[in-house]
Amino acid sequence: MTTPSTPAVNALDILRDRGFLYQNTNEEGMRQRLSGGPATFYVGFDPTGNSLHVGHLLPVMAMRWLQHCGHKPIALVGGGTAMIGDPSGKTEARPIMSVDIIDDNARAIQGQLGRFLDFAPGKATMVNNADWLRDLRLIDFLRDIGSLFSVPRMLSAESVRMRLETGISFLEFSYPLLQSFDFYYLCKERQCQFQFGGQDQWGNIVAGVELTRRLLGQEVFGATFPLLLKSDGTKFGKTAGGAVWLDTARTSVFDYYQFWRNVDDADVTKLLGFFTTLPMDEVRRLGSLSAPAINRAKEILGYEATALAHGHDEAIKAFLAAAREFGFADPDGQIETSSRIREADCTSASEDIPTVEISAADLTAGLGILALLVKAGLCASNSDARRLIKGGGCYLDDDRVGDEKLVISPEHFHAGIVTLRAGKKARKRIKLV
RNA sequence: GGUAGGGUACCGAAGUGGUCAACCGGGGCAGACUGUAAAUCUGCUAGCUAUGCUUUCAGUGGUUCGAAUCCACUCCCUACCA
Helix, strand or coil: CCCCCCCCCCHHHHHHHCCCCCEECCHHHHHHHHHCCCCEEEEEECCCCCCCEHHHHHHHHHHHHHHHCCCEEEEEECCCHHHCCCCCCCCCCCCCCCHHHHHHHHHHHHHHHCCCCCCCCCCCEEEECHHHHCCCCHHHHHHHCHHHCCHHHHHCCHHHHHHHHHCCCHHHHCHHHHHHHHHHHHHHHHCEEEEEEEHHHHHHHHHHHHHHHHHHCCCCEEEEECCCECCCCCECCEECCEECECCCCCCCHHHHHHHHHCCCHHHHHHHHHHHCCCCHHHHHHHHCCCHHHHHHHHHHHHHHHHHHHHCHHHHHHHHHHHHHHHCCCCCCCCCCCCCHHHHCCCCCCCCCCCEEEECHHHHHCCCEHHHHHHHCCCCCCHHHHHHHHHCCCEEECCEECCCCCCECCHHHCECCEEEEEECCCEEEEEEEC
16 A cells, blocks of 8 residues: 555545545535545445455545545444345345344455555544444434434435335335434544445435534535446446456456456546546546557556555566466557556566366366366356357367367376466466376 | 235346247347457357256145146235225
8 A cells, every 4th residue: 555645635636536526515615624634534335245346446445545645534334224224226125134244244344445445553443333223222213313304305315216116114214314323423423524425325425414413513524426337338347257356265366457457448547547546647648548559558457456456466467467368568668657567577477377277187087178167167057168169269278169078188288288268358277287 | 904916037028828948128158350448240148967858937735638827825025995
């Protein structure tokens, strides 16, 4: 993580310049407060899974910038509210989760956030709203908090209106009260004056700002991040096997790098701004590269994003492994960049394509191509592998496999290694041991 | 509690006794063209020891030579009424 060197720029200007800001309860007020010394802010995370994926990263990067500017992040896991399920942006109620699972998930998420934020004492903190929400007493809550919410107003919220047709229970309807209470509580107990969240959180955030003002007589601020879509309007962050995870057990570093390497041309500038820490003038320059040179910008995006999540060394390995397979976009370093990707030695010969080992005994037993595809994790089932071969998408090194009954033999290996490909991009190195 | 309408593959949505592993759209995968891009065109999209077999249309049981389709009960959702 870069060392926060005395930043003279207002955090808000950085966020705005890089495209992080969408809606804001009071931008001027927020700017003034942020330039008036360290401030505390919070962002909520939903502990319904045990790993973050790239769809969660936008708020994380924003938090990183704010921390970089000297402000203090609170990452709130909604252990209490997850027991309810936020109706925002959902067409139906979500399954309610058990406390144990939520706690496990919260731990895993904090571990991942730690790669982006500094959780050292006095720096970022992690809180679980279950700690205060489960102690609420119904009568007190209804009287003190419930009395401040107007039902007609709540009903007019977009998130509620879209559920009016399909149904919404009182449980979910109450969600904004609890999230608002979080903000109030964090302001009172921890002097937290800012809440950030996704676009779909706007209603909840505004409600929290108002509740806090009414209960504490203090102005607090809220802002939302834009909804990240690809240039073709589809959801960002999903790919072949679903989401792109930060957990290397679910998405390998190589695949993580490849995800960024393969984004649309049109999204490069935007993504460099969000998911790297390169200066914006460089971002704009790289993003406007044309024709094949744009590929260098994608390599840089891939390296930078991967380095943040998995470290410099891993990112370089992924970059080299991929570039060796597909070609280097700028082998001679013609395109100027401040990215540490420059340090990569394009002539070294490490082998970091994900590798699967098979034993000589497997071969002797008669290993078929279908079984190998499944074993390598390139196909979900034998039928899937059959389809791949029928469609002409399976290669052993550079030879297309046309026979689904092909039996793998030692002749397929060169120096004990053969590259198995499923389509152009998915590939595994098969190593004979 | 009453009445009515629903629950189909990753999502949306047809199908209302056989020709249904189930139209179509989205998504995804693969092929061609490319720049590991986009757009476009084409094919595929339950599993298997595979010209056949097995498991799928909320659940359980039943009718039938035969059911996603008919019947009974159960669970869940929605609307109106109370």
